[in-house]
Amino acid sequence: MKLYYAPGACSLAPHIVAREAGLSLDLIKVDLRDRTTETGQSFEEINPKGYVPALRVESGEVLTEVSAIIQYLASQAPLSNLMPGHDGFDRFRFLEWLGFISTEIHKGFGPLWRPNFPEDVKQAARDRLFQRFAYLDKYFAEKPYIMGESFTIADAYLFTVLNWAHVHKLDMSAYSNIAAFVNRIAARPKVQEALATEGLLQKAA
Ligand SMILES: N[C@@H](CCC(=O)N[C@@H](CS)C(=O)NCC(=O)O)C(=O)O
Numbered sequence: 001m002k003l004y005y006a007p008g009a010c011s012l013a014p015h016i017v018a019r020e021a022g023l024s025l026d027l028i029k030v031d032l033r034d035r036t037t038e039t040g041q042s043f044e045e046i047n048p049k050g051y052v053p054a055l056r057v058e059s060g061e062v063l064t065e066v067s068a069i070i071q072y073l074a075s076q077a078p079l080s081n082l083m084p085g086h087d088g089f090d091r092f093r094f095l096e097w098l099g100f101i102s103t104e105i106h107k108g109f110g111p112l113w114r115p116n117f118p119e120d121v122k123q124a125a126r127d128r129l130f131q132r133f134a135y136l137d138k139y140f141a142e143k144p145y146i147m148g149e150s151f152t153i154a155d156a157y158l159f160t161v162l163n164w165a166h167v168h169k170l171d172m173s174a175y176s177n178i179a180a181f182v183n184r185i186a187a188r189p190k191v192q193e194a195l196a197t198e199g200l201l202q203k204a205a
Contacts, residue, residue, distance in 0.1 A: 011053035019190035021077035140177035159185040
């Protein structure tokens with residue numbers, strides 16, 4: 001399988017998941033400015049949406065969207081127990097979390113990546129993120145991981161996007177339980193491997 005990624009982007013989530021699942025992956029770096037791969041291919045030929053991550057699976061098909069890719073990877077290593085099974089309410093709680101991470105946190109950062117967006121739009125995005133962080137901070141006061149006592153792919157996704165708080169110099173001092181969560185995930189050997197491979201160790205939380 002090939003994962004098209006950009007260092008520190010949301011593609012870090014599937015990168016971590018593949019390592020946690022013990023799956024072998026070829027990493028192909030994408031330059032998001034000119035949308036070419038490090039092998040000189042047009043990235044839009046691989047993912048016409050133009051963004052990372054994209055995963056080329058063994059059949060040759062290309063899968064996009066973080067939440068779909070990480071679930072696919074976890075499904076390839078069921079014994080790793082990286083997500084709840086299909087029976088039971090936990091599965092739906094888990095999907096609820098993936099939706100929250102994707103739409104509220106991942107995309108919540110969207111305006112902050114746009115140099116030309118007006119400051120009031122960026123401030124509104126920060127305010128909204130801080131509301132979400134307050135919710136997460138309370139949640140992690142009670143539980144070490146999103147699904148309770150064990151690590152799942154949702155933790156890898158949340159860890160990846162929470163790291164952007166530092167990139168955008170958000171004041172996270174009020175959220176000590178989020179800091180503890182980020183440190184807990186960062187300390188995992190497979191997460192360290194992924195961060196080192198992407199050249200992020202000195203930048204990670
Ligand atoms: N809906 C997509 C969003 C992916 C996304 O936001 N990718 C960013 C990096 S984190 C990107 O490649 N942005 C470049 C662009 O949109 O041109 C997903 O969930 O996978």
